[in-house]
Amino acid sequence: MRRAIAVVATAALLALAGCATDEPTATPSSTASQAAGSGTGEQSKFFVQADYDNELALLDATPTGPAGKPWEQVLNPKMVETAKFKKSGPYKVCFSNAGLNNPWRQVGFKTMQAEVATHRSQIKEFVHVDAEGKDQKQIADINDLLGKGCHALIVSPNTTATLTPAVEAACQKGLPVIVFDRGVDTTCPVTFINPIGGYGFGHVAAEFVSQKMKPGGKVLALRILPGVDVLETRWSAAKVAFDKAGVDVVGVEFTDGDPAKTKKIVGDYIQRYGTIDGVWMDAGAVAVAAVEAFLDAGKPVPPINGEDQLDFLKLWKEKKLTAIAPTYPTYQWRTPIIAALKVLGGEQVSSPWKLPQPTITEDNLDGYVDADMPPLHYAMCGCTDLPGYPQRWK
Amino acid sequence: MPRVRPGSVVPIVAILAVLVVLLAIRQPDFLSPPSLMSFLGRSAPIILLAAGQYFVVVSGEFDLSVGSLVTAQVVVAARLIDSEPSRTWPVVVLLLAFGAIVGLVNGIVTTRLGVPSFITTLGMFLILVGAVYLWSDGAPKGGLSEAFRRFGRRAFEDVPGLGRVPYALLVLLAAAGLAVLLTRSDFGRTLVAVGGNPRTAELSGVRVWRAKTIAFVLSGLAAALAAILLGGYSGVSFQAGAGLEFGAITAVVLGGVALGGGRGSVSGAMLGALTLETLFALMNFYGVSGALKSTVQGAIILLAVAVSSMRSSSR
Numbered sequence: 001m002r003r004a005i006a007v008v009a010t011a012a013l014l015a016l017a018g019c020a021t022d023e024p025t026a027t028p029s030s031t032a033s034q035a036a037g038s039g040t041g042e043q044s045k046f047f048v049q050a051d052y053d054n055e056l057a058l059l060d061a062t063p064t065g066p067a068g069k070p071w072e073q074v075l076n077p078k079m080v081e082t083a084k085f086k087k088s089g090p091y092k093v094c095f096s097n098a099g100l101n102n103p104w105r106q107v108g109f110k111t112m113q114a115e116v117a118t119h120r121s122q123i124k125e126f127v128h129v130d131a132e133g134k135d136q137k138q139i140a141d142i143n144d145l146l147g148k149g150c151h152a153l154i155v156s157p158n159t160t161a162t163l164t165p166a167v168e169a170a171c172q173k174g175l176p177v178i179v180f181d182r183g184v185d186t187t188c189p190v191t192f193i194n195p196i197g198g199y200g201f202g203h204v205a206a207e208f209v210s211q212k213m214k215p216g217g218k219v220l221a222l223r224i225l226p227g228v229d230v231l232e233t234r235w236s237a238a239k240v241a242f243d244k245a246g247v248d249v250v251g252v253e254f255t256d257g258d259p260a261k262t263k264k265i266v267g268d269y270i271q272r273y274g275t276i277d278g279v280w281m282d283a284g285a286v287a288v289a290a291v292e293a294f295l296d297a298g299k300p301v302p303p304i305n306g307e308d309q310l311d312f313l314k315l316w317k318e319k320k321l322t323a324i325a326p327t328y329p330t331y332q333w334r335t336p337i338i339a340a341l342k343v344l345g346g347e348q349v350s351s352p353w354k355l356p357q358p359t360i361t362e363d364n365l366d367g368y369v370d371a372d373m374p375p376l377h378y379a380m381c382g383c384t385d386l387p388g389y390p391q392r393w394k
Numbered sequence: 395m396p397r398v399r400p401g402s403v404v405p406i407v408a409i410l411a412v413l414v415v416l417l418a419i420r421q422p423d424f425l426s427p428p429s430l431m432s433f434l435g436r437s438a439p440i441i442l443l444a445a446g447q448y449f450v451v452v453s454g455e456f457d458l459s460v461g462s463l464v465t466a467q468v469v470v471a472a473r474l475i476d477s478e479p480s481r482t483w484p485v486v487v488l489l490l491a492f493g494a495i496v497g498l499v500n501g502i503v504t505t506r507l508g509v510p511s512f513i514t515t516l517g518m519f520l521i522l523v524g525a526v527y528l529w530s531d532g533a534p535k536g537g538l539s540e541a542f543r544r545f546g547r548r549a550f551e552d553v554p555g556l557g558r559v560p561y562a563l564l565v566l567l568a569a570a571g572l573a574v575l576l577t578r579s580d581f582g583r584t585l586v587a588v589g590g591n592p593r594t595a596e597l598s599g600v601r602v603w604r605a606k607t608i609a610f611v612l613s614g615l616a617a618a619l620a621a622i623l624l625g626g627y628s629g630v631s632f633q634a635g636a637g638l639e640f641g642a643i644t645a646v647v648l649g650g651v652a653l654g655g656g657r658g659s660v661s662g663a664m665l666g667a668l669t670l671e672t673l674f675a676l677m678n679f680y681g682v683s684g685a686l687k688s689t690v691q692g693a694i695i696l697l698a699v700a701v702s703s704m705r706s707s708s709r
Binding site for chain 1: 421423424428429432436476477531532533534535536537547624627628629630631632633634636675678679681
C-alpha cells in the first residue's frame with residue numbers, strides 16, 4: 001500500500017513540477033551556455049534588417065508635436081484619413097487589455113485611466129476588460145466587446161499572431177480599432193501606437209555596456225523569455241552590437257523576470273568566472289537583483305542597463321553605478337485615448353504612430369529619481385500633470 | 395555491501411562528501427570560508443522547507459502548498475510593509491501566524507475531512523496562487539523594508555576565521571536545533587509511529603489526526619521562515635516560491651525519508667537539501683545549464699524512491 005502511495009505521489013509531484021517551475025522555457029539557454037565565449041550564436045528569426053535600420057534611424061529623428069508632451073508627439077508622421085469614423089459624442093470607448101500582470105502594465109493602466117478622466121465631457125463610458133495574460137480570454141473579450149455598442153476599440157494584444165484574427169474581426173464590424181504596445185499582423189486597425197521599439201532599446205543598452213567595459217571583456221546577457229517579439233528584437237539588436245564590439249558574451253540566460261532567479265544566476269556567473277565585466281538585460285524589472293548580486297558578493301558592479309523603474313534609478317544614484325536606462329515609456333498608455341478621440345472626431349492621425357523613446361543617462365538621472373514614489377513605479381509615465389497624481393500611482 | 399540501517403543519514407553524508415570533493419577539485423575557492431558561508435546562507439530557505447516537509451512526509455502525508463505559501467507571504471509582506479521600516483516586526487509575526495494557519499487548514503482538511511493530502515495541499519496551492527493574484531491585481535505592489543531584508547541578505551561581517559556569517563545561517567541553525575529536539579521528543583516519535591502504521595498508532599491511543607495536523611502547522615511555519623529569508627535575499631517577486639515544494643520533497647527523499655511515512659530523520663532531510671544545493675552549485679561550475687535542474691530533480695526522486703522501495707521489499 002505504502003509503495004502504491006509513493007508511486008502515485010511521485011507521479012503527482014513530477015506533474016506538479018512541470019507546472020510549478022518555468023524551467024522548460026529556459027531550454028535555449030543551454031545552447032547559449034555551451035556557446036560561451038564563442039559569440040552570440042545564430043540571429044533570431046524575429047530579426048528583420050529593414051526594421052532594425054529603421055528603428056536605429058528613428059533614435060535620431062526629431063519628433064513633431066507639442067514640446068514636453070512626448071505622448072502626443074510623432075516620429076516621421078504618415079497621416080491617414082479617418083473621416084468615415086466621425087461621430088458625435090459623448091463616446092463609449094472600449095479597451096481590451098492583454099493583462100495587468102506586471103508593474104509596467106499597472107503603471108500604464110493607471111496612466112490611461114487618468115487620461116480618460118481628463119476627457120470626461122467627451123467619454124461617457126470607458127470599458128476595460130483584463131485578459132489576465134491569456135490569449136484565449138482576450139479573443140473572447142474582444143468578441144464580447146463587439147456586441148456592447150463601443151464607438152472605438154483599443155487593443156493591447158497579449159501575443160501577436162494569435163490575436164490577429166480577433167482584431168481583424170473587430171475591424172470588419174466597421175469599428176475604429178487602435179492597437180498599441182504590442183503589434184498584430186494586420187494593417188486593418190486605424191493606427192498602431194508604440195515607441196520606437198525593441199531594436200532601439202537593445203541597441204542603446206548594448207552600445208553603452210560594450211563601450212564602458214574593457215575590450216573583449218565578459219558580458220552576461222539576461223533575458224526574460226524567448227519568443228516575445230518586443231524582447232526578441234531587443235536581444236537581436238544587442239547581438240549585432242556585441243558581435244561588432246567583439247565582446248565575450250559568456251552567457252545568455254532566461255530569468256523569467258524573477259528577482260530571486262536573477263540574483264542566483266548572476267551570483268553563479270560571478271562564482272564561475274570570478275568577475276563579469278558587463279551586464280545587459282532585455283527588461284529592467286530585475287536590474288536591482290542583478291546589481292545586488294554583485295554588491296552582496298563584494299564585487300564592483302560592472303556597466304549595466306536597467307529600465308526606468310524607480311527602484312533601479314534610486315539604486316543607480318545611491319551607488320553611483322555605471323548605468324543606462326533605455327525605456328519603453330508607460331506614457332504610451334495615454335496616446336490611444338487621445339488617438340481614439342481624434343479618430344471619432346474625424347481628425348487625421350499618423351499610422352503607425354511612433355512615439356519618442358527617451359533614454360535615461362547619468363546626465364538626466366536626477367530629473368527622474370523621485371524618492372516619494374513607490375519602488376515599482378516607472379519614471380517615464382508622463383503622468384505628473386494628470387488628475388490624481390501622485391496618489392493614483394502609489 | 396555494508397548494511398545500512400533504513401532511514402540512516404550515512405548514505406546522504408557519503409553523497410555530500412563526494413560532491414564536496416568534486417567541488418574542491420573544480421573550484422577550490424568555493425570552499426573558502428566567505429564563499430562557503432554565503433552558499434550556506436543562500437541555501438537556508440530550502441533547508442528550512444525540507445525540515446518542515448520532513449514532519450509532514452514522515453507522518454505519511456505531503457505538503458505541496460509550501461512554494462505558493464512562500465510566494466504569498468513575500469507578496470503580502472511587500473504590500474503590508476510598503477517600504478516602512480516600523481512595520482517590519484508586526485509583519486514578521488503576521489507571516490508566522492499566516493503560515494501556521496495555512497498549515498492548520500491543510501491538516502484539518504486532510505485528517506478530519508479525509509481528503510488525501512496531495513489533493514488538499516494542491517488545492518491550497520491553487521487557492522493561494524489565485525488569492526494573491528486577485529489581491530494584488532496580478533503584479534506585486536509596495537516594497538520590503540531594509541530591516542526586513544537584512545535577515546536574508548545581511549551578515550555579521552569580519553568574524554574571525556569565517557569572514558562573514560549570514561543572519562540566514564543563524565536563523566537556520568536555531569530552527570534546525572529546534573527541529574532536531576522536536577523529533578527526539580515524544581511528539582517526534584509519535585509522528586514516526588503514525589507514519590509507520592496509523593492503525594496501530596490509533597489503537598495504542600495516539601490521536602493520529604492531531605499529530606498530523608501539528609506536522610502541517612510545522613511545515614507552514616517553516617515556509618514562513620523560508621519566505622522571510624527568501625524575500626530578504628531577493629526582494630519582492632511573484633515567483634519567489636515557484637517550484638520550492640518540489641525542491642523540498644526531493645531533498646527529503648534524497649535524505650532517506652520514506653515517501654509514505656514512518657522512516658527517516660530530520661537531519662537527513664536537511665542534509666538532503668544541502669546536498670541538492672551542492673549538486674546544483676557543482677552543475678553551475680561545470681557549465682551545465684540551469685534548465686537541467688528540473689530533470690535532475692525528477693531523476694533523483696525516481697531513483698531515491700526506487701532504491702528505498704527495493705530495500706524495504708527485500709527486508
